[in-house]
Amino acid sequence: MNLALGTAFLWLIVANVAAMLPSKDHHWRRAFALIVVGIPILGWVTWTAGPIWGMVVLAAGASVLRWPLIYLVRWLRRKAAEPAE
Template structure:
């Protein structure tokens, strides 16, 4: 594994650790501001890992990110549901 491949994986692992630590902290706004920051950082990171390792690694990383950020996705699903 070259340094060009090690850097995106290391950044993705740091993002996952940071996301898990943020979830454990108490928050007054239900972690909305932290989730927004994590999404803004995570989307380009997901593209970087997908570019470096291919679509399978991108899907695996996306599944890991969704498992951490599941509440913002559930809230977005509630907002988009027209019958809801």
């Protein structure tokens, strides 16, 4: 296993531990921090291990951060449904 995949695995462990801890803001601050750290790790994994592993890490990250992803899709649908000015 190369260093990029090990870092992605460590990110997944940290994300799951962060999800288990109580939070007053429903974990949004932690989710944003995980996104900011996770995007460069995803690029690094894709660059060093290839696109297949990049897609695997992307799917794992999307499963951990599913609610921010759901809210993003809902927001994009609302924006697409708005009439053009």
